Amino acid sequence: MEIMKTLLAFIVLWPLVGFLVNGLGRNYFSKKRIAFYASEQIFASFIASIIVFILIKNNGAQGDITYFNFIHIGKLIIPFAFKIDQLSAIFLLIITGIGFLIHVYSAAYMQQEEQAHYGRYFSYLNLFIFSMLLLVLGANYVIMFIGWEGVGLCSYLLIGFWFKNDNYNYAAKKAFIMNRIGDLGFLLAIFWMIAKLGTANYSDVFSNVSQLSTTDITAITILLFIGAMGKSAQIPLYTWLPDAMAGPTPVSALIHAATMVTAGIYMVARSNVLYSLSEVAQNLVAITGLVTALFAATIAIKQNDIKKVLAYSTVSQLGYMFLGLGVGAYTGAVFHVMTHAFFKALLFLGAGSVIHAMHHEQDIRKMGGLKKYLPITHITFLIGCIAISGIPPFSGFFSKDEILAAAYAHNPVYWGIGVATAGLTAFYMFRLYATTFLGSFRGTPEQAHHLHESPSAMTIPLIILAILSVVGGLVGVPESLGGHHALHQFLSPVLLTEVKYETTHSTEYMLMGLSVAIAATAIVIAIVTYSKKPQISNSTGVGKLLENKWYIDELYDAIIVKPLGSLASFLKNVIEKSGIDAAVNGVGKLVNYSSRQLRLLQNGQVGGYILLMVLGMIVIVLIWVNDGYIYRFLMNLFFAK
């Protein structure tokens, strides 16, 4: 227990120290030192996380680890405590492990930045890891919320990292504001819990859940889910994530693919006790996830920016995870978080490698034929594409299959839409792959001349992630395929087991075969269509609709932003100017006016003064002669009983 307490403190504090040191010393340290120090801090946390994981695996989870009382007001006590169990241990590994790889990758990718900005970049990254660790380690919703806000802040800072570009700043603001909308829901959920139960500790909330009425549970879970919608980019709060691609590519890989956006999944999985008790909330989660998955996949088909395709793909995959949560496949969702972290980080870093080689060109229409120039990037990217498409035995297959199987048991329609989405996913991923790596090069000769494979600091993380993308699924091989689902057993103390559905092995085989067949067909079509004749011109009809992302941004602008803007200008020009300002200035004018009048009493004549004093005395004596009559009169007037 004591070992655990110390270990966890160090795991969290190392990145924080890294943030402080690099943040304060960014003008003094060399780039090499900054990169080394930042990565080394995360590596230390990673090693400690492995030890923690092994301890948990062997000894099982223990109670909360309290450091001090964070808030103590009246009866409400919110401890600064960590909860380390199987679920948080897995997230620890993902965050610090992938975090470390991305730190290493960034050291090379960001090499062209100035020294001070380089230091700023790494200090933000460390701060992000710190906040993310707080988020998953917190033993109550308040600590989670601190981490939740911290990652939101870092996301904002890193999206707007190149702050000289105004569009990037708008993207950063958009992300922050969209997240704040979700945060409001999260906050309200916390308040609701505290109001009803007087505590926000996971263990206390879950063990006292019987004290809550169904309405309370539904309200709390839906409010929590609104928070998750913002952070994990679900409809209707997803539009910030594609714009967030304005940040440096490693940031997109770390924050906007592997870790931060899965915070919503973590939160819902953590609260699985509550969600299982609310049918309404579960259905809401499942349908939102399903719609988002399909919707984002359709948009991804027509995007031409390499990072945008990946961004919409992330939104779509997050939708899958929520579908899993909604149908009660908590383990499946967490499993998909893990495999998705591997292959999506891989894809983003691969895209980063391409962008690096192309000198910050992101439009895939100007690429093509990169296969021979970037061999390592090509192979690893291809592995990522296969993994995300769900082709066995790559990792994506197992996690996606688990979610789809649960969805089928819940409602075959869910399964149908899910499989269609899987087909779309395979299609747009291989469209991306074919347009980028196959065919002939379509860029300028200047670019062609400079094409080169990235340095080893970038390719090694790619290779590691590629290996993980291939074998990562093996921890969750279902029984029907002769495995015994190690992950499932590992997580069973934390996550409720899905006993709701029973499918025979033969049904499972059929489902798997069908989804694999659809994915494979989509891959073939995509490669055939786009490797020779990639689409260069703009689309028309439905294609145009998709290319413009269903005009959702424009829709939001018209129905939310514009009315709010006109309301604001009404308040500013009418209410503020002629209401509040007038009142404030009026009081000032009144005081000034009375000042001028009262001043006249002071005329300098002693006789006049004495007269006024005598009058004052007479008034006082008159009040006194009334012997309390006026007092009683006034009291009756104002405080009548």
Added chain:
Amino acid sequence: MNAIILSALGGIVMMFTGIFTQNKIVIKNIAIITLLLLLIGNLLHFYGIYMLHVDVKDMLQFNNFGLFFNTIAFTSTLIYFLLSGTDITKVGINVAEYFALIFFVLCGVSILTSFHNLLMLFLGIEILSIPLYILTGADKKNLKSNEAALKYFLMGSFSTGILLMGIALLYGASGNFSIESVPSTTSKVAEMANSSILTPLGLLFVFVALLFKVSAAPFHFWVPDVYDGAPSVFTSFMATIAKAVGFIAFIFLFESRIAELGPSSRIIIPFVIILTLLIGNITAVFQQSVKRMLAYSSIAQAGFMLFVLYSNNDISSEGILLYSVAYSFATIGIFAILIKMKDYTFEGYNGLAKKEPLIAAANTIFLLSLAGIPLTAGFFAKYYMLLSAIKANGQNALWLVIVAVLFAAVSVYYYFRVIQAMYFKEGNPEIATTNTSFKVILLALAAIIIFIGLFPTVVLNFLYF
């Protein structure tokens, strides 16, 4: 007893000093040393060490509360001497006499913090007032100073008349001068008159006379003219030490007898408080001269101190001490700077922060304290007064507190005008040269104000040691 004897002796010493030397610096230093002795003598009283044993026949009674106020008054005077001592010597040629008169005022203060008899109250007020009349006219060749002195004297006499009338009525009712309520039927006057009316009417007259001394409305008319006309260094003294003691006299007299005024006291006191706050704050807004603004602000501050009569409980007694400290220290500091200025208008302060950053900073702290901004002593002073009103028994005081806070908000306007002039306006203020020790003492004073603003209980703990 020590304080009364020593301050009277100090006055005499200073008068004789004037015969033997004309050296202003020597005179000033002797005054400071005498004042230190007075301060020590007063502190010794706490430990029961007396210079003389005089049987005062219960006419005077000493308690920690009064002695502590003496300490505050003497300390304030010491700071005042240190900051403005040189300026006192510049008012005219009879330097030693100014110091002597100040010591006599302190003698009056000492009596007013220990009287237990109406005669002593009268004596104390007169001993306090007469030197002030003279100090007001100290600048003999200045017409304004002379006019102010005459006005002060005339109106002061008027109030003394009221005081004597009140004392006479009280004597008539009870047959003695004790300030305690002694129901007596032995008095023939009382038998003849309707005795029930003599006591409250007498108290009411004394009440009005004291209101005059503490410059509460509607008996404040002398204040702006006198404060404005008097030499600035003496205004500083008048507005602080000589005024705060009026409230102590109020407490001694009315602590137990306020009820005898009858239920109407519950409307008379809020009436006076609101009128004082209104006239003080509102009129200050339009003033062009900082000195005159400070005169009105001193009326406004009196409005807050009057809460001590309204709530009349332990918190208010502690609060009035804290208020005296906060108000006296800040006002002495502001006046010490004002005296150095050539132009007393707000424009005269324009750009002071650029020319004398330290002085401007200290001035800002003093002004913030007067305005009652947190982290300064003035905040807790106001806080305690308002708290006492809320906690007062059986009185629904919330509305009065709200009114007071609103007027405090108005006061921010005119205090901040000075800060605005110092920091945000361009100008070339003419300020007399100041030496380092002046600045050091000024900053120390500002530091004390902030310290009290952080740890107000440090001051109050003195009361119980």
